[in-house]
Amino acid sequence: xxxxxxxxxxxxxxxxxxxxxxxxxxxxxxxxxxxxxIVSIAKKNVxxxxxxxxxxxxxxxxxxxxxxxxxxxxxxxxxxxxxxxWTCSICKTERKLPxxxxxxxxxxxxxxxxxxxxIN
Amino acid sequence: MSTEEKTxxxxxxxxxxxxxxxxxxxxxANVEAELKKDFVLGIKKSxxxxxxxxxKKSxxxxRREKKALGFYNIxxxxxxxxxxxxMHLMWSDYMFNVLDIEKLSGIPECYSKGWDNFTQSFYRxxxxxSMLEVVRSKCPSYVGKKGICIMxxxxxxxxxxxxxxxxxxxxxxxxxxxxxxxxxxxxFGKLLCVRPAERSTKKxxxxxxxxxx
Ligand SMILES: [Zn+2]
Numbered sequence: 001x002x003x004x005x006x007x008x009x010x011x012x013x014x015x016x017x018x019x020x021x022x023x024x025x026x027x028x029x030x031x032x033x034x035x036x037x038i039v040s041i042a043k044k045n046v047x048x049x050x051x052x053x054x055x056x057x058x059x060x061x062x063x064x065x066x067x068x069x070x071x072x073x074x075x076x077x078x079x080x081x082x083x084x085x086w087t088c089s090i091c092k093t094e095r096k097l098p099x100x101x102x103x104x105x106x107x108x109x110x111x112x113x114x115x116x117x118x119i120n
Numbered sequence: 121m122s123t124e125e126k127t128x129x130x131x132x133x134x135x136x137x138x139x140x141x142x143x144x145x146x147x148x149a150n151v152e153a154e155l156k157k158d159f160v161l162g163i164k165k166s167x168x169x170x171x172x173x174x175x176k177k178s179x180x181x182x183r184r185e186k187k188a189l190g191f192y193n194i195x196x197x198x199x200x201x202x203x204x205x206x207m208h209l210m211w212s213d214y215m216f217n218v219l220d221i222e223k224l225s226g227i228p229e230c231y232s233k234g235w236d237n238f239t240q241s242f243y244r245x246x247x248x249x250s251m252l253e254v255v256r257s258k259c260p261s262y263v264g265k266k267g268i269c270i271m272x273x274x275x276x277x278x279x280x281x282x283x284x285x286x287x288x289x290x291x292x293x294x295x296x297x298x299x300x301x302x303x304x305x306x307x308f309g310k311l312l313c314v315r316p317a318e319r320s321t322k323k324x325x326x327x328x329x330x331x332x333x
Contacts, residue, residue: 008218011214015246019248
């Protein structure tokens, strides 16, 4: 069996993300502590955080965002394009993500050429 | 000369093809028309370029802002033990996965083949959510404290005990027991005196002689 490079760190990031999400309901301070840890682990090991995980974190305080618990989600129109706007309720930071159907932009990880090899 | 010109036109064509493939579908037709344009004013630099360079807003929270939001004072009674039990269950599953215990069928012996690998992955794993008990310590009042670890800093563990009290325990002078489902692992806190993020990149010596100070 082939080993994935940085596997233990990926597992750690995965676990910490789950804990951070769970903690955001109980104690936002701890949630952002775990979020900070995710970022620093990824930095130290030179790994990329998966966009799905990254987009669930507040950009500034790194707390996991959950609608109506730690943040507010809204859909807004600007220049005839649709955006999801997340507002963190702890640090009041806004984050805009484009979600327009007419735009043919996809994330790199969703493209078929992003998959080089599948290791079980 | 002719070969050079040929490569020039080839590379130009390659760039145009690349642009066509990366631009959104609606813009493909406009690519060649846009390339024929001359930008006369593009050569001259604008005068107020310097004025435009404003101070960048910092992306991260500063320490002072974090303190104002109350990220540093997790008070003694602010959390409940029952809230953390699911986290501990999550941690045991994660740890079983990381250490590959089912495959190894138990923790390997000290001088066996798997020992090196086991200690390495144990050292690199995460301790948030683990059940810890202090076995030995320089300070006798810490001995016997048991709880779920919620914070792991360079020199301390923060853990919450069954009576909902959060205590901070120094690693340097303590020996811990770690409960993992049916297993019990004893380790010296001294060897884990590294920041939790840095621990995953550092290497541990395969066998360390315990010195009792
Ligand atoms: Zn925030």
